[in-house]
Amino acid sequence: MTIDQRGPALPDGRGEVSAAVIAHLRGEGTPLPDARAAAGADPYGDDLQLALYVCYEPHYRGFAGVDDAVEWDPALLAARALLEARFLDALRRDAARGHGVDEAVDDLLVEPLHGTGVSHHLQEEGRLWQLREYAAQRSLYHLKEADPHAWVLPRLWGRAKAGMAAVEFDEFGGGRAERVHARLFADLMADLGLDTAYGRYLNAASAPTLATVNLMSLCGLHRSLRGALVGHFATLEITSSPASRRLALAMQRAGAGPAAELFYTEHVEADAVHEQVVRHEVIGGLLEQEPHLAPDVVFGIDATVFLEDRFGEDLLGHWRAGRSSLRTPLDGPATVSVGPEPDSD
Amino acid sequence: MPNDPSDKPRRIRVRREGPVLVEGPVEVVLEDGTSAVSDRCVVALCTCRRSRTYPWCDTSHRHRA
Numbered sequence: 317m318t319i320d321q322r323g324p325a326l327p328d329g330r331g332e333v334s335a336a337v338i339a340h341l342r343g344e345g346t347p348l349p350d351a352r353a354a355a356g357a358d359p360y361g362d363d364l365q366l367a368l369y370v371c372y373e374p375h376y377r378g379f380a381g382v383d384d385a386v387e388w389d390p391a392l393l394a395a396r397a398l399l400e401a402r403f404l405d406a407l408r409r410d411a412a413r414g415h416g417v418d419e420a421v422d423d424l425l426v427e428p429l430h431g432t433g434v435s436h437h438l439q440e441e442g443r444l445w446q447l448r449e450y451a452a453q454r455s456l457y458h459l460k461e462a463d464p465h466a467w468v469l470p471r472l473w474g475r476a477k478a479g480m481a482a483v484e485f486d487e488f489g490g491g492r493a494e495r496v497h498a499r500l501f502a503d504l505m506a507d508l509g510l511d512t513a514y515g516r517y518l519n520a521a522s523a524p525t526l527a528t529v530n531l532m533s534l535c536g537l538h539r540s541l542r543g544a545l546v547g548h549f550a551t552l553e554i555t556s557s558p559a560s561r562r563l564a565l566a567m568q569r570a571g572a573g574p575a576a577e578l579f580y581t582e583h584v585e586a587d588a589v590h591e592q593v594v595r596h597e598v599i600g601g602l603l604e605q606e607p608h609l610a611p612d613v614v615f616g617i618d619a620t621v622f623l624e625d626r627f628g629e630d631l632l633g634h635w636r637a638g639r640s641s642l643r644t645p646l647d648g649p650a651t652v653s654v655g656p657e658p659d660s661d
Numbered sequence: 662m663p664n665d666p667s668d669k670p671r672r673i674r675v676r677r678e679g680p681v682l683v684e685g686p687v688e689v690v691l692e693d694g695t696s697a698v699s700d701r702c703v704v705a706l707c708t709c710r711r712s713r714t715y716p717w718c719d720t721s722h723r724h725r726a
Contacts (some may be wrong), residue, residue: 411677425723426723426724426725426726427720427723427724427726428725428726429725429726482702482703485702486701486702490700490702499662553714557719557720558723559718561713561719581714583720584719584720585699585714585717585718586701588680588705588718588719588720589682589701589703589704589705589718589719591675591720592674592679592680592682592703592705592718593703596674596676615703628679638666
């Protein structure tokens, strides 16, 4: 299978702010969002989150028909800074739980006896159409899995750098292209009958999904947020292994296919290792060298938990109401369930 | 295995809780004579015996609440 490496099409705007950013990338010469527009946008809403996502994407794969040089367009960077400040201020206000690094990490290490999150739902009663929606939403991250985190490497040294590089090496397949985690996710998508093209589901993705990815780009691109990036990455790695176990079972139950199961069984084992390395070497090493970054590490953890919870609640809320969590429905055998069905609708 | 003076000792990290971390690749020979191989650069070996992917850690040692 070949993964499409051309940039995706620019998405459709979701309001004044995102429409202005997209028009700018299209070269229409229209004004970019100003401070008033940024201040008026919901920091977690579709309009601001899509605008921010579109501002970040030139740092990854860009968009079809958009000049690569737009990545360092000063006007675009200035507009992005306004949107980032709006998002960051909201996260600092809403996500903080007022604890230290050890408490924050210990909280992540406790597994609930009766979990109620999205992975629990999918394991226990997930339908195939819900697994497909979950994969389409998550594809915004997993098709560039570990990419935003690679940006932190030049900002670390010593144990933190060595640990981070070891984990990233594993994420990028340990030297084997067919084992790159983003590639394994594309294989999962193919098993689920989804389009594996990068950015294919950008128009369909919800604002809470965009926000989880924007947090990574934000922390990855700013050296001043290196502590937050490390806290964010630790949160993903610590919570991933048990959740991946549940998702592997969900894929198996739904008969999704071998590649769909493999993506998650690989993460059960890989992330059990990554958790240890990230906690002891990356967080431990960073704070040994730069102890003043402890509050930033905690912010990265809290912001990630907060946004992941919003993402999960949004999905479950739509599904409980019998509705799609996506802005545009999936093509293909979307609502045909395979495997044992839970109670009738 | 014969000792080569140029070999560095393999580093193994032991912690009070959680898996033992070994520099990979490793081959683990199990009681029944079968072996499991991992070529990760760091391998987490289960020590609590609760792992469903034994001998590899799957975080089953975690506290539940």
